[in-house]
Amino acid sequence: MNNFTYHNPVKVVFGLGTLKQAGEEAAKLGKRAFVVSYGDASVTGTLANLKGLLDAAGVASQEFLEVVPNPPIEMVARGVDAAKAFGADLVIGVGGGSAMDAAKAIAAGVLYTHGDLWNMVYASHSNVTAQPPEKALPLLLIPTLPATGSEMNMCSVVSSTTRGQKSYIWADCLFAKTAILDPELTYSLPPFQTACGAIDAISHVLEIYINGQDESDLLHAWQLALMRTIVENLPKALANPQDAHARTELMWCATCGLNGWASPGDAWTPMHQVGHVLTSRHGINHGSSLAIVMPAWMTYHKALKPARYAQFAVKAMGICPHGKTDAELADAGIAAFRDFIKASGVPVTLGEKGVAEADIPGIIEGVRTVSFNADGVLASNPPVTAEALAEILKLAL
Numbered sequence: 001m002n003n004f005t006y007h008n009p010v011k012v013v014f015g016l017g018t019l020k021q022a023g024e025e026a027a028k029l030g031k032r033a034f035v036v037s038y039g040d041a042s043v044t045g046t047l048a049n050l051k052g053l054l055d056a057a058g059v060a061s062q063e064f065l066e067v068v069p070n071p072p073i074e075m076v077a078r079g080v081d082a083a084k085a086f087g088a089d090l091v092i093g094v095g096g097g098s099a100m101d102a103a104k105a106i107a108a109g110v111l112y113t114h115g116d117l118w119n120m121v122y123a124s125h126s127n128v129t130a131q132p133p134e135k136a137l138p139l140l141l142i143p144t145l146p147a148t149g150s151e152m153n154m155c156s157v158v159s160s161t162t163r164g165q166k167s168y169i170w171a172d173c174l175f176a177k178t179a180i181l182d183p184e185l186t187y188s189l190p191p192f193q194t195a196c197g198a199i200d201a202i203s204h205v206l207e208i209y210i211n212g213q214d215e216s217d218l219l220h221a222w223q224l225a226l227m228r229t230i231v232e233n234l235p236k237a238l239a240n241p242q243d244a245h246a247r248t249e250l251m252w253c254a255t256c257g258l259n260g261w262a263s264p265g266d267a268w269t270p271m272h273q274v275g276h277v278l279t280s281r282h283g284i285n286h287g288s289s290l291a292i293v294m295p296a297w298m299t300y301h302k303a304l305k306p307a308r309y310a311q312f313a314v315k316a317m318g319i320c321p322h323g324k325t326d327a328e329l330a331d332a333g334i335a336a337f338r339d340f341i342k343a344s345g346v347p348v349t350l351g352e353k354g355v356a357e358a359d360i361p362g363i364i365e366g367v368r369t370v371s372f373n374a375d376g377v378l379a380s381n382p383p384v385t386a387e388a389l390a391e392i393l394k395l396a397l
Ligand SMILES: [Fe+2]
Pocket: 148, 200, 201, 203, 204, 272, 286
């Protein structure tokens, strides 16, 4: 097992109906809450309930409902100005990863003293000139889409429309003080968002499982259990959106998939680096981008770790191992995973999103610009060269 340092200070309030604790939890953190969310109907009811709870707890609030997917730094800057004008002493993020990540960036941006807000962002893995924020207003995060795990980690993924890049801010001050995880808030999620969120959550675990350290029994068992739980419960949530058990399992799996428990001692997220470029260059939503990358990536790499892929097939995808070699199990597991993604209504090929072979060099260049390390490769186990990435992307066509 790799050495690691683990620190996670987020207070988690979890369970059906826990939104009603938002007022009292907010009051412990501040008196003037800047509420960051979307301007569409998906969160209208939750925001109305939250406003009532904040009022009752004596917390003044102002909504900022300009969040869009892949939150652009320019939107974050408008939020920072509005939060300052309001005199916010607390930021509440309500929504999926984009709302929570925007809330984090705004909370840090209000107190940022190193110039342009894009300076907070690790815009290139080979260029460490980023100046991450050291301070942020207290954060209360209320996810309504189980996916990114942002509610319990120190990362904020943002974009720059002018630069055509998507990357991340990574800083201790981005940990929320409190996260309220109420699975009831996910009952009204559309099926496609539910599926994309679940597949994103799987990807956070899968890419550590297959690209991370080789010697960690408990870690691999935990990763497989997380993936299996999502594979079992996504179809139930799609069949019955108000399935409390399925919604509860999916929500906690998403949080546990990216709060550090599934990746102690591992830091690489190579498939996400490719997914981010598919988003920034081709407008493919985050969950779909990973759904496209994962099966192709696994097909390319399966022969390197046949036992690992066989375990994925048996323990995550439920393939019967009887009479099959590890290589046969690996193939069956990847095929079952691809079918699982398809059945949930999410694309599994670049072609479905209008991306052709001629686009591959541009995608590789995008990955190279942001994510290749000083050795000219994408950090992974094993490292991925530009040539290997081209083969993977061809497999994804
Ligand atoms: Fe993700």
